[in-house]
Amino acid sequence: MTIGLLAIVVGALWTVQGLDILPDSKMSGKHVWTFIGAGVAVIGLILTVIGERVRSRSKRQGQ
Secondary structure (H helix, E strand, C coil): CHHHHHHHHHHHHHHHHHCCCCCCCCCCCCHHHHHHHHHHHHHHHHHHHHHHHHHHHHHHHHC
16 A cells, blocks of 8 residues: 555656646656656556555454
8 A cells, every 4th residue: 555655646746747837857848757647646546445455355354
C-alpha cells in the first residue's frame, strides 16, 4: 500500500508539472509527463486498492 500511495503522489506531481501548473522544472510544459504521471498515478491507485483488499482479507482470516 505504501508504494501505491507514493506512486499516486509522484504521478500527481508529474502530471501537474506536465500541465505547466508547477513551473521552474525541466519537466514543466512537456505534455509527455502529463500522460506518464497520470499512468503512474493510476497504477498507484490499483496497487493501493489491491493492498487494502489483501490487508482486510488477512484481518478477517485472523479472527
